[in-house]
Amino acid sequence: MNTQPIGFIDSGVGGLTVVKEALRQLPGENIIFLGDQARLPYGPRDPKQVRAFTWQMVNFLLTKQIKMLVVACNTATAAALPDLRANLAIPVIGVIVPGSRAAIRETKNGRIGVIGTEGTVKSGAYAKTIHQKSAQMQVTSLAAPKFVPLVESNEMQSAVAKRVVAETLLPLEALGLDTLVLGCTHYPLLRPLIQQVMGPTVTLIDSGAETVSEVSTLLDYFDIANDQPNPTPQRDFYTTGNADMFDVIASEWLGLHIAATRVTITDQPTTHKAAATPTTIVVASKNPGKVKEIAAMFAKLGVQVKSLNDFPPLPTVAESGRTFEENARLKADGYAKMLELPVLADDSGLCVAALDGAPGVFSARYAGRGHNDAANNAKLIADLAEVPQDQRQARFVSTLVLARPNGPARDLVVEGHIDGQIVGVPAGDNGFGYDPYFFVPSIGKTLAELTADEKNQISHRGNALRALESRWQTWFKEDAQ
Ligand SMILES: O=P(O)(O)OP(=O)(O)OP(=O)(O)OC[C@H]1O[C@@H](n2cnc3c(O)ncnc32)[C@H](O)[C@@H]1O
């Protein structure tokens, strides 16, 4: 259960078409919306500028502790989504993939039209996404730059609007389209006019409405839905422009009394800084012992830890590296890319001097086929049978890698270790893996004889986590450019 709000951003009132759908599909969720009407329209602007404006909006919403960001604007999605995803610690949803998916689902003859702003059409984002998913689709994109101003001036029903819509859509008439994507969240407000011009046989796809279905799925996927009764949900609306005009359009469209607050966001940091510290970290591990230790450390910082066991099965990343760091990087980068979230991986193991550092990176699979803790321990003891106790020095090593989905170059890598000895007789029931055999002379106990807290205070993983703790927040805030 997570009561933090979902944040929605758009260049203007268009994003309200997404909010409307969110109110219908997710009535218990708290919602914050910000429209950048002062700098509307985004469509004709340079993508770099759209990205900068989008970040300003995002930074404003991050101060409201949002748990998920919905980019309810096609132009901003096309210009900034990968950048936002790479730098934010919360899930970020854009409108282009859901809209594309719905178009492919609905079309019967494979002829899909897309109308959007100049920015969206120029980016080719819809055509690219649709073709990536289904190469045989024929996609025709058309810019409709006059539509946004019509909506923003509340001219949706006027004679001018009728004429503009008819004239704009003329080039699509003879193409035999059976599906048209409304690739701008403003356009559903013109839906009746667009449907009239296109005719009843053309299915209109509202990319925003499709997006909310995805939001709903992802809230469950990340286990951050607000599933408690919420009789007075938060509905906060902000605009950078004229709040009166916003209120008229929003109240009518949403059927609610809306009183938006006017805000200035231009003085927010314009660089790509993700100000928020993440509320959830995904640990790329299936080892419950490890995950428990990492979760305990993060719990103290108010950060929730999830593991791969909390997600539907993902392909396994092969641990083919020769060092702990290589393997930890493979796991962190691999799962960060699949989950599109920041991911922490631990690669750890036991290095025994008398065995030339074995089992090392093979610690988990030391006993070979069908390995498990008991089999690994049995092999270790057998391998050390001839080695006297005073020559059984061993070291546990943990390398932690924190990765963002934007690639390995900026991974944060830390390491921790603990020295001890391997004893012939196991002691203790706590911990996992080789713990019952790992004796720590300074405290006269094996790691399995310690409580979780005691182990964390001295262990390789505890030491690595402390190194991480002092650096990870700065790392998150670093400019990823
Ligand atoms: O790769 P993931 O899914 O994280 O889980 P894993 O168990 O395969 O983890 P590693 O590849 O890092 O292998 C680490 C192995 O080293 C051992 N090990 C690591 N840390 C340990 C600890 O704190 N106590 C006991 N054994 C440990 C144990 O056998 C682990 O399975």
Ligand SMILES: [Mg+2]
């Ligand atoms: Mg492993």
